[in-house]
Amino acid sequence: MSRRDTVNSIFMRKADIPAPSVGAEKNPDRVRAGAVSAMGASLQEMTEAARAAGRLQAQISSGFSVLEIAPADISNSSISDRIPDERDAEFDALVASIAEHGQKVPILVRPDPEKEGQYQIAYGRRRLRAAAKLGLKVKAIVQNLSDNELVIAQGKENLDRQDLSFIEKALFAHRLEDAGYPRDVIIAALSTDKADLSRYISVARGVPQAVIMAIGPAPKAGRARWLALVDAVSSSLKKVEAIIEDDAFADLDSDQRLQRVLSKMVARDATKAPGETWKTRQGQKAAQIERSGTKTRITFDERMVPEFADYLTTRLDELFEEFGATRSQR
Missing domain, CATH: 1.10.10 (Arc Repressor Mutant, subunit A)
Structure with a gap:
């Protein structure tokens, strides 16, 4: 089940159906049509509610729950992905949004395998930081995850939100x-x-x-x-x-x-001092070759030879073997 389905199933709310106004004109045909329409809407709503309940029951059975947790009780996973930046206007905007409207999307955590009552975060670090800065508890999906599942969920969330x-x-x-x-x-x-x-x-x-x-x-x-x-x-x-x-x-x-x-x-x-220049057969200056002591550096101009550097690096083992074979024949 996708993260969007998960969140939707948890936070689904039934729409309020407005009551008819007092003294409204009673047209029998209109009443019958309205009754049929209302019955259809009710059946659809009941069906959707049943589906949501089924999804939620499956999530609960698999160890899934949503809690409000103090940020101090949540630690980072062992492998960090984000690089913190003090000059982050988007984070400031997130803090302002949560302060005004509340946290809309839960973060994902797992129970800490070594510390009772503690959790490790899979994704939602920015929301966790924002909640901590505001002195609020953070809404969190709690799910039992293996180490591999934790880092995969961590990476996938970045594709869905801020990459x-x-x-x-x-x-x-x-x-x-x-x-x-x-x-x-x-x-x-x-x-x-x-x-x-x-x-x-x-x-x-x-x-x-x-x-x-x-x-x-x-x-x-x-x-x-x-x-x-x-x-x-x-x-x-x-x-x-x-x-x-x-x-x-x-x-x-x-x-x-x-x-x-x-x-x-x-x-x-x-x-x-300038080094050697490698040109293509068409006369394009495609690479600069610099030699210094025991080191040689080749810098490709990717505007002239796009993707050639990638092609070359993937064939280094093969080229080195060819080089060794020619030397052994001397």
């Missing part, structure tokens, strides 16, 4: 893998495929977590910008850290912070 940014998905995937979750569970949690999952984890490994947390979720930034940051970090982590430690850095929003790091690192690299 994770690229780096939040990357960090979530990396944390799940480090915690020992199998790849098929991580793929289900992120609704992604094997290739994209590898890219997520590669980026999360390429940027220190302290740098990611300082920049924040950067909701407008996709894979290309974060790959550029991976290059910047590998070029000079100390320079990146110096940019982040600047007092003015914290005054920017998350996307501006990422852009500040990238623009300053590009300006720094522009002062370096």
Whole structure:
């Protein structure tokens, strides 16, 4: 059953049928037609109520319930997905909405497997934070979930509501893998495929977590910008850290912070001596090759050769084997 069906079944309310006005004209034909119509509406309402009751009974039988819980009794799941950001206008709007209209959609929690009377959250962290800030109890669906079901529900909720940014998905995937979750569970949690999952984890490994947390979720930034940051970090982590430690850095929003790091690192690299350029047979400048000591960096211009970098990275093992075979023949 979908989350929408779950919530609808719990919070379904019967519509009030207005009583006829006193002294209304009594037309026999109209009365008969109205009676038939009212009977049809009543039967439909009874049918819908019976279906809702059946759904609710099934949920109760499977250990499903809705409670109002103190935020202090709910802990985060072991794997965090969101990157907190102090400058979050959408969260401020959520707090204002709950303060004025109340919490409309419950969060999802499971009983804490180790602490009696405590719960672990699967999804709804922003609503939980908002309730805590307002000093309110939070409405929560309580359901018995395994560890795998918990992280899958956590990931699916983000698709239905406010989706994770690229780096939040990357960090979530990396944390799940480090915690020992199998790849098929991580793929289900992120609704992604094997290739994209590898890219997520590669980026999360390429940027220190302290740098990611300082920049924040950067909701407008996709894979290309974060790959550029991976290059910047590998070029000079100390320079990146110096940019982040600047007092003015914290005054920017998350996307501006990422852009500040990238623009300053590009300006720094522009002062370096140019490396080799790889051109396609059509004469397009498609990649820059830089050699420094024992390292070689190839930077592709995806405007010239879109998706070629992805194609190349998926064939590295094969190419390396071909390279080894040619060397053994010498």
